[in-house]
Amino acid sequence: MTTKxxxxxxxxxxxxxxxxxxxxxxxxxxxxxxxxxELRGFEVFSRGRLAEDMPQITSRICGVxxxxxxxxxxxxxDDLWKVDPPRSAKLLREFIYNTFMLEDxxxxxxxxxxxxxxxxxxxxxxERNVLGVIARVGLEVGLKxxxxxxxxxxxxxxLGGKVVHPVFGLPGGCARxxxxxxxxxFKKIAQQGVEFALFTHKVLEDVVLKNKEYVGLxxxxxxxxxxxxxxxxxxxxxxxxxxxxxxxxDPEGKEFLKFDIHDYINQIGEHVEPWTYMRFPFLKKVGWKxxxxxxxxxxxxxxxxxRLNASDGMATPRAQEFYEMFFKTLGKPCHFTLANHWARVVxxxxxxxRMVELLNDPEIANPNVRTxxxxxPTVGMGVVEAPRGTLMHHYETDERGxxxxxxxxxxxxxxxxxxxxxxxxxxxxxVKGPNVDEGLLNxxxxxFRAYDPCHACAxxxxxxxxxxxxxxxxxxxxxxxxxxRSDEIRKK
Amino acid sequence: MSKQxxxxxxxxxxxxxxxxxxxxxxxxxxxxxxxxxxxxxxxxCLADIRLSxxxxxxxxxxxxxxxxxxIVDSYLDPKGEAGKILTLPVExxxxxxxxIHFFSIGQALALGRHLGLRVxxxxxxxxxxxxxxxxxxxxxxxxxxxAVGAILGLVEEELRCTNSP
Numbered sequence: 051m052t053t054k055x056x057x058x059x060x061x062x063x064x065x066x067x068x069x070x071x072x073x074x075x076x077x078x079x080x081x082x083x084x085x086x087x088e089l090r091g092f093e094v095f096s097r098g099r100l101a102e103d104m105p106q107i108t109s110r111i112c113g114v115x116x117x118x119x120x121x122x123x124x125x126x127x128d129d130l131w132k133v134d135p136p137r138s139a140k141l142l143r144e145f146i147y148n149t150f151m152l153e154d155x156x157x158x159x160x161x162x163x164x165x166x167x168x169x170x171x172x173x174x175x176x177e178r179n180v181l182g183v184i185a186r187v188g189l190e191v192g193l194k195x196x197x198x199x200x201x202x203x204x205x206x207x208x209l210g211g212k213v214v215h216p217v218f219g220l221p222g223g224c225a226r227x228x229x230x231x232x233x234x235x236f237k238k239i240a241q242q243g244v245e246f247a248l249f250t251h252k253v254l255e256d257v258v259l260k261n262k263e264y265v266g267l268x269x270x271x272x273x274x275x276x277x278x279x280x281x282x283x284x285x286x287x288x289x290x291x292x293x294x295x296x297x298x299x300d301p302e303g304k305e306f307l308k309f310d311i312h313d314y315i316n317q318i319g320e321h322v323e324p325w326t327y328m329r330f331p332f333l334k335k336v337g338w339k340x341x342x343x344x345x346x347x348x349x350x351x352x353x354x355x356x357r358l359n360a361s362d363g364m365a366t367p368r369a370q371e372f373y374e375m376f377f378k379t380l381g382k383p384c385h386f387t388l389a390n391h392w393a394r395v396v397x398x399x400x401x402x403x404r405m406v407e408l409l410n411d412p413e414i415a416n417p418n419v420r421t422x423x424x425x426x427p428t429v430g431m432g433v434v435e436a437p438r439g440t441l442m443h444h445y446e447t448d449e450r451g452x453x454x455x456x457x458x459x460x461x462x463x464x465x466x467x468x469x470x471x472x473x474x475x476x477x478x479x480x481v482k483g484p485n486v487d488e489g490l491l492n493x494x495x496x497x498f499r500a501y502d503p504c505h506a507c508a509x510x511x512x513x514x515x516x517x518x519x520x521x522x523x524x525x526x527x528x529x530x531x532x533x534x535r536s537d538e539i540r541k542k
Numbered sequence: 543m544s545k546q547x548x549x550x551x552x553x554x555x556x557x558x559x560x561x562x563x564x565x566x567x568x569x570x571x572x573x574x575x576x577x578x579x580x581x582x583x584x585x586x587c588l589a590d591i592r593l594s595x596x597x598x599x600x601x602x603x604x605x606x607x608x609x610x611x612x613i614v615d616s617y618l619d620p621k622g623e624a625g626k627i628l629t630l631p632v633e634x635x636x637x638x639x640x641x642i643h644f645f646s647i648g649q650a651l652a653l654g655r656h657l658g659l660r661v662x663x664x665x666x667x668x669x670x671x672x673x674x675x676x677x678x679x680x681x682x683x684x685x686x687x688x689a690v691g692a693i694l695g696l697v698e699e700e701l702r703c704t705n706s707p
Contacts, residue, residue, distance in 0.1 A: 095566075095677035110566045110595060161599060180649075181656045192657045200603055
């Protein structure tokens, strides 16, 4: 008999995620809950502040995705003051944004996805890390990753003033144009970025796709969920990170919704569970039907796999080629959560190619990069595709531009429902009793690692990584059988 | 022989002091405040001093090509004694982080070393215990604020020892 258990919700202050696994007397997993801390109180914090400070303030939420928050906030300010930036400013913003995407995606592939798929999910734990990846692909490649990232960050620092808290986006444009001499330097880096991205896809083809065991794991039922998918698309339904309409496809891949950011309130609802502060967004037109797959369930996901599913292709040639290879291999729509890693590499190629395209547009060097706002501010909404998925900012102000309301929906929130189902399914598939070892822990972790959930508060950590807590409970009375920390179990 | 990446030429000293945190998250700003005060005191004559809100892997770029790094940060312990000063070991760590948001400084250092980059041979961390991280513009809580002076003294002493003949 399963007893209903109320789990004390952790707050974001604890700074770590937790999985609660409920087992029957024989050790069989009945349910697993993923609890992710979420940044709360932002609405209250923002109230009374100047709207134009929001891109700077929101970029301080997270030490990993500041550029995404900065850009979503900047676009919300355009909308707030009803000002259309010059085309040169839009090109520059998109360029800096693709630079950020390339940097972030490459880091994720080599440092996080790489250990699972380049080294192998069942490889000895001492090898299943970024050092193991380097051992497989070569030391020079490891250096190339670090060097490429450094050059990309150099671009963001030059244009944005600084890497972490860019001061680049302003309502109606950008803080500065590309300076004389920078264009050639950036073109050279962008071209290196393309070569690096193509090399990365080759690594994926050679090491992952040619390994039947890995492909079997990617396509296994333990990591499969048939949900709706969401992503930004351009006017040809191609993936776009910076701008476009929000498109949603159903679990059969058919277009279900296509809407402007201003309509998000009518399209997205938020379900609340008593055991967590996390809210679970769902599609209002379908409704919340619980943590279940399928066309009748309003759960959807964002992130690279969702973006590819929600689009009709990529807007650059090599990325389009890989997009076709992706769906020819895995089928469309693709429901395999672990395919996020491959989708991320397809997007990596797109980001690099797009950087080159943008720099080759002569308009990007136009020194006029700002339209001065003249309207009175009221309501503004902005959306971008963060590396981890669709990011929405919504501000309301008084006529002086003082914030009266703010709402942010981040990628981790969009993915909450699917991540929850994924952890539950993987735990049921792999965990047999509370004596879980590091290899099994990794198989469960892999499901949410594919999304790289953002813990918002985890801007840094001392002395080491922030642990994931695994708590095993008896289904009958909720009592804790065992609690382990991922960092401790990993180091044993 | 260790390698130097392009863009590392701006190192003026062999030692780096880096204050970590976020300036909108209350006591989490501790490291940034200490680093700024070190700059105000003119201690950048003894070491490069930086402020950053970045995390693990993204900190690697800052740490390369120094012989010694002193990290100033906050240590989140909801039940700990707020304001208590800790000296924490920062050891190279070859394990794999579960996601980017979990990547530690130790893991970043291990990666740098493995790649043959010039990773500092000594990394020391001074931290103050804080009870919570919250969105706030009110500055530091009283007990944490009191620890600023003490940490400044510790870092200054460390720098003077490092630079003494």
